[in-house]
Amino acid sequence: MLARIENYLPKIVLAPTTVVMVVCMYGFIAWTAVLSFTKSRMLPQWDFVGWDQYERLFNNPRWLVAIDNLGIFTLLFIAISLVLGLVLAIFLDRNIRAEGAIRTIYLYPMAVSFIVTGTAWKWILNPGLGIEKLVHDFGFTDFEFRWLVESDMAIYTIVIAAVWQSSGFVMAMFLAGLRGVDDNIVKAAEIDGASPARIYWHIILPIMRPVFFSSIIVLTHIAIKSFDLVQALTGGGPGYSSDLPANFMYTFAFNRAQMGLGAASAMIMLFSVLAIIVPFLYSELREKK
Amino acid sequence: MKMNLATLTVASTLAFNVPLAQSSDVEVLHWWTSGGEAASVKYLKTKLNNSGVSWTDFAVAGGGGENAMTVLKSRAISGNPPTAAQIKGPSIQEWGDLGFLANIDSVAKANNWDSMLPAVVSDVMKHKGSYVAAPVNVHRVNWLWANPEVFRKSGATIPTTWSDFIVQAKKIQDAGYIALAHGGQPWQDATVFEAVVLGVGGADYYKKAFVDLDMSTLKSDTTKAVFKTFGELRQFVDANSPGRDWNVATSMVINGKAGMQIMGDWAKGEFKVANKNVGTDFVCVSAPGTSGSFTFNIDSFAFFKQKNTEDTKAQNVMAKEILSTDFQKVFNLNKGSIPAKLGMARTEFDSCAHDSMDAFVASSQTGGLVPSFAHGMAVSEAVSGAINDTVTNYFNSSLSPSEGMNQLVSAIAAAK
Structure with a gap:
């Protein structure tokens, strides 16, 4: 009797979570998918219109801007965060003084929400308040740094703020990885006369592969679901030049009573995540076996 | 998400x-x-x-x-x-x-x-x-709020048409003030655009184009002229404008940093809170060219x-x-x-x-009473959103008037 209960216990305990997962994640994904084929406006309606919403979506210049921005943002954000995180981790790993304090300082931005990050950077980057004014006050009145208010540069300010927020986290992951490297391997290489650069490039970085893998997965999903940072930093502006797909989706589904169009954009977001993550997961996980 | x-x-x-x-x-x-x-x-x-x-x-x-x-x-x-x-x-x-x-x-x-x-x-x-x-x-949306002190110092007069506005705004700018206090948020861009539409095109054009969404009226020389005037306003706005809240822009007029603001009558509350008196400390007049009209x-x-x-x-x-x-x-x-x-x-x-x-x-009685499209009174949320998108994109770029018009026409057609 007891044995049978013990046998079922894990299943019973896990059942509510599973139900919530199935309904609230996969159920609503399916629901959104269905909605995206209807002409729903303010409330869900069940008049099916085929691929109409998708057609309208890709004829909408604001959506195309949002997609472009997502590409720029994701690539730069992941690349810079990885490089910066890795470099910081390598420096910290050289047994420097006050490592604990420095590590905390670099990791600290992670503890701040994107809303706070966005608001702070909005002030720092504002030409009339922040860096530009500071340099002007120093006497260099020709200095110009006004990406925040330039339509074609605003997206890069979002990259700056996001990198500031996340590179400390990447650093922590790499640092943990570096600490896990077997000292004997490094010593053996040193005895063979390999330079530190060579040791890092040919030995340590290949060992770090799983860390790269987890970092990229985490950063990608941060990039794709970015919403609050844009909202706080640029509000999508100037104009709609720094919109990301999540902001587009929210605006159209909830503020503009175009639920069908919003659902279609949500589906495109989902599938672009899947298109990147699934092959990556597959190749990485298969190799490990 | x-x-x-x-x-x-x-x-x-x-x-x-x-x-x-x-x-x-x-x-x-x-x-x-x-x-x-x-x-x-x-x-x-x-x-x-x-x-x-x-x-x-x-x-x-x-x-x-x-x-x-x-x-x-x-x-x-x-x-x-x-x-x-x-x-x-x-x-x-x-x-x-x-x-x-x-x-x-x-x-x-x-x-x-x-x-x-x-x-x-x-x-x-x-x-x-x-x-x-x-x-x-x-609410009346087509108001122009002005600081008479700034006007006196720059030798400008309160503009009554949009072409006059551009002349006077230049004077204010030359005197070292910001001519047009403006917050670069889509709805504020649309609020100014709406005033230009009414001032340049008149109430009949406004109704046909932005209430009835008549395509041939939208694709006309009047629309081009509207975009031309609207585009000329870019030069009178300071570089820090993107993202600024409307009441911050109002306070620039209150403090004498800027000469004018185009904003609905809720801006009056800001002047009142700052203990300013109408007539002496600030002036309220209808937006250029819209004196007989009322955007509600x-x-x-x-x-x-x-x-x-x-x-x-x-x-x-x-x-x-x-x-x-x-x-x-x-x-x-x-x-x-x-x-x-x-x-x-x-x-x-x-x-x-x-x-x-x-x-x-x-x-x-004259037919000059028109619903404000910038504030969701004239057309569905979908269409007013599309108008806002085009207008804010135009104002924050260097597109030509005819490009602006074409984008507007296709955005409205897609959202209808």
Whole structure:
């Protein structure tokens, strides 16, 4: 009797979570998918219109801007965060003084929400308040740094703020990885006369592969679901030049009573995540076996 | 993102599925939570209490009301809508089409609403010929706010046409001031654009193009001229403008950093709070070229169908109270707008409000009374969103007038 209960216990305990997962994640994904084929406006309606919403979506210049921005943002954000995180981790790993304090300082931005990050950077980057004014006050009145208010540069300010927020986290992951490297391997290489650069490039970085893998997965999903940072930093502006797909989706589904169009954009977001993550997961996980 | 929002909707549906209101009780959804607005709502509450109707406040904060609308949708779907909700413009029609709104014709007939309200206003309050909503105020959007001190120092005069505006703004700029205080947010860009449309194109063009969405009117030389003038305004706005809130822009006029702002009459509240007097410290005139016209933005309460007769009675009391002389006066003195009801005593209002009232009556006869598309009074949310997108994109780029026009035409066609 007891044995049978013990046998079922894990299943019973896990059942509510599973139900919530199935309904609230996969159920609503399916629901959104269905909605995206209807002409729903303010409330869900069940008049099916085929691929109409998708057609309208890709004829909408604001959506195309949002997609472009997502590409720029994701690539730069992941690349810079990885490089910066890795470099910081390598420096910290050289047994420097006050490592604990420095590590905390670099990791600290992670503890701040994107809303706070966005608001702070909005002030720092504002030409009339922040860096530009500071340099002007120093006497260099020709200095110009006004990406925040330039339509074609605003997206890069979002990259700056996001990198500031996340590179400390990447650093922590790499640092943990570096600490896990077997000292004997490094010593053996040193005895063979390999330079530190060579040791890092040919030995340590290949060992770090799983860390790269987890970092990229985490950063990608941060990039794709970015919403609050844009909202706080640029509000999508100037104009709609720094919109990301999540902001587009929210605006159209909830503020503009175009639920069908919003659902279609949500589906495109989902599938672009899947298109990147699934092959990556597959190749990485298969190799490990 | 999508999953989170879906979960949220369900959660809020459950959370707000509270028992129905008790007898003689109104539950009112609104987002007037700040200063003068909250005081105005409180006055309505007291008035209703005196008539034996208790008030359940259902305030959902968030300026433009997006949060409130999300909550309202989930309440309505779960079959438990509030008695009344702050809904305006064409959204009233959307809710009416979905069959949620209550017919309050009996109150309207008994109190002669048809003769009290201009036809343009009562049309907005009706769905298929029956009253379903009651207006609380009328905002005029096409105002120009100016700092006379700045004008004197730069030797400029208050512009009365858009071509004059450009001449005067140059003078102000040359004197070292910011000519046009502006916040670079899409709705503010659209507010200025709307004033240009009305000033350059006139009321007939405005109605044909931006209310009826007539494609051949939209694709015309007038539209090109509108975009040309609108584009010329780019030079008068300072570089820090993107993302600035409207009241920050107003304070630039108050402090004498900037000469002018194009903004609705709610800007008056900012001058009042700063203890500035109309005429000496600031000037309110209609936006260039729009003196005979009036772009209106009306706040209103729409009434939802109730399940029992007690609630319906309470609802009728509320509807009657909203259009009482007393409430219309107090509410609008607090909010800076003018009463929706015609023919009220006006001694307590200031001279800006008097101008507004005169223009309201006069323009309703000449056809110059037009709904504001920048504030969701003229067209559906989908179309006004598309207009906002194009306008803000144009203002923040160096597109040519004809490119602007073509983008506008295709955006409206796609959203219709």
